[in-house]
Amino acid sequence: MGSLEDFHQHKEIIINLGIRDDLDIPKFHSLQHYLENIKNFGTTDNYNMEMFERFHIDFCKEGWYASNGRNEKPQMIAWLTRREKRPHQARHHILDIIQDHHCQGFKKDLISYLNSQLPDPYSRGQLCHMDLPFSHNDIYHGFKFYVESLENDIDFDHEETNSVKAKPSIGGKPECFDTVVVVDTLDCETTGLKGTRIGRLKVIFKLPSQVYGCITPAWTKDPLAYVEWYAPLKPAAEDYHEMYLVKKSLPSTDGFAPGQVISLSSIRQTCQLIPHFGRTALSMEWTSDNVLDRCDTFFLNCFTSKYAYQTLW
Template identity: 25%
Template sequence: MDITAGKTGVPMVCADSMMRNVWPIFAAYVADYPEQCLIACCKENRCPICTVGPNQRGDHGEHPLRDMRETLYLMHRQQGGQKDSEFEDDGIRAVYPPFWTNLPHSDIFQSFTPDLLHQLHKGVFKDHLVSWCTEIIGKLEVDDRFRAMPDHHGVRHFKNGISAVSQWTGAEHKEMEKVFLGLVAAGAEPEMVKAVRGLIDFAYFASLQSHTSQTLLAMRDSLNIFHDNKQIFIELKGRSSHFNIPKIHSLDHYEFLIRLFGSADGFNTESPERLHIDYAKNAYRASNRKDYIEQMTIWLQRQEAVARFTAYLSWVETLEVPKAALPRTTTTVEPIAPTTPSPAASQAPIDKDSLVISHHRLSLAKLPATRAVSATHIISQDGHNASRFIPALITFLGPSNSRFTPRTFDTFGTWKRVSFKLPQIPEIGKRHSTNLVRATAPAPASFAQRRAAEPAHLDCALIRTGESNSFTAGTALAGLRVAQVKVIFQVPSHYPGKPGPLAYIEWFTPLRRPDDTDGYYHLSRSSRQHGPYAEIIPVDRIVRSAMLIPQKWGEDKSFLLNSHSDGHAFCLYKLGRADSLPT
């Protein structure tokens, strides 16, 4: 093996087209566990990174890292016929000399990277944690809970449960993680809930694209919570006897490896597996299956050319061009008209060019999806089930319009949804940039239009409020409260003042402290005068969606505010990142 370049350097053209002397070194090795053990020359009942004993991998203890010089020394003595107890104690295999013996500036034992897909999402979570919980709760009960999980935009609904699924992908594992803690929390032992919470929080922290000392400390604490409570799985007979599992032990090294290499997503084996689809399978499908290698090569060259030109166009869009040089265009999105805000509403002006409304980037269809929906239908349980719609509308119009009274036969234009553009934050990157809040009534099946029945989608959301809350004061959640958005509408033209788009909401109780067991905020429906606490607000007071999970299955009284529904929600609730909210 020629390693001269790593010792003396070699001229290379860099990304800025400049020629520099570069020392290529062996820095990272992405492989599964058996291959890691093979490369590290250790037995598969050991760890390729540290010297943990074969029966101590589930103890969550600190163990010395493998030393490259010492390992080579012991292997050399073993090759010469000398027996050392350390050779057996460290679980070394008699492979000499390994290919990495003389690699410059490299340590093979510190070159193995975290594998989010196989170690964490598929391994510890799906193959172990889900199996243990299913064994305790019961397969049918787990399927029923997945079916009963509330529908939420951006969260997959497993309408048939999970027991019948034979093949899983990394994306499905991560979708399960979004709701699994809420699924388990109902009626489970506190230690079991804490263990599940610790492992899922760890998975979310480990998947962040950018880390700070705060996130790494929180990731360590999450792993500690899991290990402090994992014995409950054995006590409840979800796990047979021990946790001496290589993938569970591998999590102990994540903090060290992230500090060494950077965020774990850069070494995720999900990336090369995805590239196999993009560069091999899709290319083959684009051919006529005859002389396909040549056709695949041409297809890839064309894809690269398109990608380069797309990148160039994206760069051009970032340049500042004088407005006079731009062609006149029309927008397809109507700016929200100014409203008469309630005392709790924001007083910020509306930027019609960027559609920044009350500090929220909000988009609404130009015209309502339905033009003439009667108040009777809005109030009806077969419609939007907004039982306090008329009283709330009277209150919103205020005492200055006391001579005008809304009637049940009045008709309103209604929108199906309002969307928000979530900001790009380093921890999440460009993923999940759109957030929707839906407010649609159930639609019956139509044989003439060949349309199946559609259930109602009445999402919950975080709402700006002027109320003071000592529990959230000074935090990212200050001034926010959860409510269910049941109607997004505009009033008829003959209404006084003709306010802009409005939303009918029903409040939940104010946020307090996260629960010590599941880590979620616990909420219940607010009531006034033996009915829901309802209010009509300008639509620009809606901040983003909020997913609620029933605390007890089959009841509609208490709920858990899901902090795992998406990456931005996790950063908001777990890290207190106010910049994860639409701005």
């Protein structure tokens, strides 16, 4: 108790010296939530030392090591800013992308997408004999974005963010290819599923910089995404729980899962698919890491958040 009394006796020195305007630092602020969390959850959930230590490593230690130790703060800020803009895998070969991300139709669909951007596109027959003018792409393993505000009484008092991953298995860690709601037609709106499709995000990438303006100015510099489509949704949700039934698409004539290259900005929001277990015995081989690959039928979960409840109907 002596140390605690000493702290309270001298804590104002931090304000008196002008180090801070108040004592509401994260570790002190978290103390205000301990009693409430212990009453509600029986634990001080998410307010332990590990949370702050993780931030300290990401935002301080790694940034410091990336600097030269002199006038380090601007260097650390620049390092943090640039880190998210740099691809996780620069100049990754297309054949390796196909293998690592399990997307056999990626090259074929990328050729089709680039052809559609040309002012005078080739015919489908001509495309069968054409190849890409490059062999590598810059790959990103995820991105974050703000979803559109609904501006209603039960909307959030802060901007809702979505985090999306398209990450292959690296270093023994399981792969992660998230499911997303994609804007498909012009009649799509912020809420509801009209004009959208459900897909599984397989690749986030950018075209190599050497093709910009060299081959055609029509090809975009913006990030692109490759999604494998689920079958189109039924007009209405299921009766009992008001969730839409989502089924895997049948393979196309070439044996590949139907897919498409889209603009990354076409992704409206993330979504969660629940396996449709039915009346058969549950397969013990299903895990959270492989259920999207092994299960064929799902329900679109509209109860994961307030935002999902207001938009996935």
